[in-house]
Amino acid sequence: MDLIRLESAVIGYRAPLLPPLDLVVRAGATLGVLGPNGAGKTALLKSLLGLLPLLGGKRVLPQGRTPRVGYVPQRDRLDQSWPLTVLDVVMMGRTFLLGPLHWAKKQDVQACKEALDEIGIGDLAMRPIHALSGGQHQKVLVARALAAAPELLVLDEPTSAMDPAAERTFMELVQRLKGAHNLSVVLVSHQLTAVAGFATDVALVDRGHELFEVGPASEMIQPDRLGRLYGRTVSVAEVGGQRAVVIGGPPPGSNGSAP
Amino acid sequence: MTGFADFWAGRDLWREPMLAGILAAALLSYLGVFIVLKRMVFVSAALSEISGVGVAAAFYVGSFVGIDPHAHNPIPLWLDPTWFSLLFACGFATLVSLRPGHRKLQPETIIGLAYVISSALVLAILNSPRIAQEAHAVGDILFGNAVTVPRAQIYALLAAGVAALTVHALFFKELLYVSYDPETATVQGVGTVRWEILLNLAAAIVISVATRAVGALPVFAFTVLPAAAALMLTERLRGTIALSVGFGVVAASVGYYLSWIFAQPTGATMVVVASVFLLPGLLRIWRRRDV
Numbered sequence: 001m002d003l004i005r006l007e008s009a010v011i012g013y014r015a016p017l018l019p020p021l022d023l024v025v026r027a028g029a030t031l032g033v034l035g036p037n038g039a040g041k042t043a044l045l046k047s048l049l050g051l052l053p054l055l056g057g058k059r060v061l062p063q064g065r066t067p068r069v070g071y072v073p074q075r076d077r078l079d080q081s082w083p084l085t086v087l088d089v090v091m092m093g094r095t096f097l098l099g100p101l102h103w104a105k106k107q108d109v110q111a112c113k114e115a116l117d118e119i120g121i122g123d124l125a126m127r128p129i130h131a132l133s134g135g136q137h138q139k140v141l142v143a144r145a146l147a148a149a150p151e152l153l154v155l156d157e158p159t160s161a162m163d164p165a166a167e168r169t170f171m172e173l174v175q176r177l178k179g180a181h182n183l184s185v186v187l188v189s190h191q192l193t194a195v196a197g198f199a200t201d202v203a204l205v206d207r208g209h210e211l212f213e214v215g216p217a218s219e220m221i222q223p224d225r226l227g228r229l230y231g232r233t234v235s236v237a238e239v240g241g242q243r244a245v246v247i248g249g250p251p252p253g254s255n256g257s258a259p
Numbered sequence: 260m261t262g263f264a265d266f267w268a269g270r271d272l273w274r275e276p277m278l279a280g281i282l283a284a285a286l287l288s289y290l291g292v293f294i295v296l297k298r299m300v301f302v303s304a305a306l307s308e309i310s311g312v313g314v315a316a317a318f319y320v321g322s323f324v325g326i327d328p329h330a331h332n333p334i335p336l337w338l339d340p341t342w343f344s345l346l347f348a349c350g351f352a353t354l355v356s357l358r359p360g361h362r363k364l365q366p367e368t369i370i371g372l373a374y375v376i377s378s379a380l381v382l383a384i385l386n387s388p389r390i391a392q393e394a395h396a397v398g399d400i401l402f403g404n405a406v407t408v409p410r411a412q413i414y415a416l417l418a419a420g421v422a423a424l425t426v427h428a429l430f431f432k433e434l435l436y437v438s439y440d441p442e443t444a445t446v447q448g449v450g451t452v453r454w455e456i457l458l459n460l461a462a463a464i465v466i467s468v469a470t471r472a473v474g475a476l477p478v479f480a481f482t483v484l485p486a487a488a489a490l491m492l493t494e495r496l497r498g499t500i501a502l503s504v505g506f507g508v509v510a511a512s513v514g515y516y517l518s519w520i521f522a523q524p525t526g527a528t529m530v531v532v533a534s535v536f537l538l539p540g541l542l543r544i545w546r547r548r549d550v
Contacts, residue, residue, distance in 0.1 A: 049446055071446040082296055082439055083490060083499045092436045096448040100430055128494040148447055 001027040002060075003067045003152055003184055004048055010056030011040070011047040017207045020057055023048065023214055025152065030178065030185040032199030032217065034192065036230060040207040041188050045156065048186065067152045067184075068096070070145030074157040074188075077137045080130040086140050087125040090115060093147030115146040118180070119173065135166055139173075146177065153178070154186045159194060167191060171198050192245035196221045196236070204229050227251060262520045273519060279408040279416060280511040280529060283469040284481045286420045288507025289427075290462050291486035292500050297438050301370050302355055302459075303466055303482040306348050307475040308377040310467035313347030314340040315384035322389040341415060344467045352463035356455040412472040419468040423461035434458050435496075473526060480530040481507050484537065491540025506536040 006023040010016045017040040025031055025048065035041050046052035050059060050066060061067075070093070078089060090112040094104060116122045119139045124132065132140065138158065145153055155174065159167040171194050178185055189195050195202060195217075202220035204213045206229055213220065221243060226234040233248040266273075294303055317340035324338070336342070351373060360366045384390070427434060436444045437454040445451045470478045485506035486499070493499045514529030521528075 051445060066448065069447055071443050073440075073443055073446075079439065081490075083494050083496050084439070085495065088496065089439075092432070092439065092444075093447070095432050095436045095444070098432070100433060104432070130494075144443075154446065 002062045003027055005060040005062065006048060006054075006057065007060060008057035009047060009054050009059065011043050011052065012055050013043065013052070016055055017043050018205065018212045019210050021212045021214075023203060025184055025186060026201070027151075027184050028182065029200045030187060030198055032195035032202045033186065033188040033205060034190075034195055034202060034220075034226075034229065035205035036208075038207070039205045041205050042156070044203070044205055045154065045186065045188055049154065068148060068150045070148045070150030070153045070183075072138075072141045072145050072153070072155045072158050074160060075137075075141070077134060078129050078132075078140065082129070084129050085126050086116065086121070086129060086132070086143075087112060089129060089140055090125075090144045090147050093144040097149060111149070112143070112147045115143040116140075118146065118177070119143045134161060135170075138162070138170065142173070142177070146181070150181075150183060152186065153183045154188075156188045157190060158187075159189065159191055167194060174198070192221075192226070192247070193243070196243040196245050221245065266516060266519050269519070273515065275410060275413060276408045276525070277512060277515045279413050279472045280477070280515050280525075281508050282413065282416050282420065283465075283473045283478065284485070284507035284511035284529070284533075285504050286416070286423065286465050287469060287478060287481035288485035288503045289500060290423065290465060291482040291484075291507075292489070292496075292503050293434070293438055293458065294462060294482050295486040295490065299355075299370075300483050301367070301374060302352075303462070304475075304479045305370050305374040305377065306351060306463050306466045307470045307478050308374055308381065309351045310344040310348040310463075310470055311381045311475065312377045312384070313343035313345070313467075314471065315381050316347070317343035318390050319384050319387065341468070341471070344471065345464060348463040348467035349460055352459035353456055356452060356459045358455075408472050412468070415468045416465075416472055419464045423465050426457055426461045430454065430457065473529075477511075477526040477529050480533050481511070484530070484533040485510065488533075488536035488540050491537070491544055506533065510536065 002024050004025045006021060008020045008022065010020050011018055023044075033041050033044060043052060047054055047059070049069065087109070091104060091108070093115075094108045094112065098104060098108065113122060113125060116125055119142055121136060121139050121143065124136060124140075129137070129140070141158075153174070158174075159170050162170060174185065174187075175198055177183060185198075187195060187199060199217045201214065202217045204211060204220060204225060206212075209228075211229065213225065219225075221236055223234045223236050226236070226245065226247075230247060231250065233251050235246045235248060237244050237246070291303075294300055317338055320343075321334065321338045324335075334340075355366070355370065358366060359369055433444075433449060433454045434457070436449055437451045438458065441451045441455070444454075466478055466482070469481075485503040488506050489499045489502035493502055510533035511529055514532040515525060517523065517532065518525040518528035
């Protein structure tokens, strides 16, 4: 079952950013989106979610409705000026589920507490958000996304401010949640190894070269494809049962500048 | 007579203005929590000035059809300054909600432009030959004086307050979400623009009506000072709202009393009293850097 399909979609704000593209978010899949800075990843994500109207083509919702989305934004910290507790922030995730004119009930509070427990920060529920560490902030964002009872979890560069160990732990958490809640995941990231290790499908995006390719991760996480994407030599290796991606210098014969 | 006895003896004079001040302070101190947290305090100042342009424009237009602001003759409904004021304020609130801007013209610049241009427009209209003779009277009507408040303005303030608080009571979770994290709210299907418009319209209506009742300076002060003072002292949203409203109400009543006793300008005295509530929070921050 597909959750969202883009068919011959032309994405962009005023002018097309990429050639017309086809993209499917399959139920139960993890779609990784890779590309250099300014490649059009965010525009692609917005178009996929229906937040940015297509300039051409169509967005198909095979279920007849937009799937429920849990969203983890690209942010290393929540706004700390607000006098909110962790539970207050997670409760925001229920807003769409409840709808206007419906107040949160006990079961909504319970669902949010369970989301916090599942992430491993149930003991922080009543703590002010300004008293959290960076890693805890990220977990609160995931708990809020889970509180929305999502079918599709969208992570926009969630580990950009994390050290490698924290990134690994975070991605393992996402993988566990995906299995436990039967989620589909869209992961936009610069962390090649994270995408290589967790994505089932990968989209490569670069507006500078009008490049858009999508396919199974095993086909897309290849040195030649990633090399074209980043204009560098790329090595892909199995290390300790995991795929690791290393970006090297410019390809032989190039002038050394990135594309 | 003692100061308080003298004050009490004059209660027929101050009852309505003080009630208007307290009502305005309570409403604005509540809305101020959102305004301060959304980092849009100058929207409040701009709204006061823009609703002033509406009032001035009503008199200016009225001068063409022979309306005298001094006269107690009924003003045609379509020329009522209240409607002009609300129309201008609501128009600006809607515009701000749409987040206008450009990389070279940031939203705060637009708010600043709206403030300064509307301030100049009010002065220009008031000093135009058509209504210059009534400029002082129009100025009081325009920005209130917190000393004399017609009962109709108290009713208008009550109606504006009921409307704004009803919106907040019914849609609090939506207003909170889009105020705190509009990006995520949008992605999760909570229509950000319509809630932003509703939130800003509620504030615009109260600010517009309150400006005419108690004046621009107290309105700006009550949207900023009590909320800022409360935010420094509390870690819970409900506590912040309760404390902010409490500070606002006390500042309005004590300020009015002190202005009477010491024969000082009422609006300014209220503002000075409200600013005193900043001290505990500043002291707390100074003593505890982790707050």
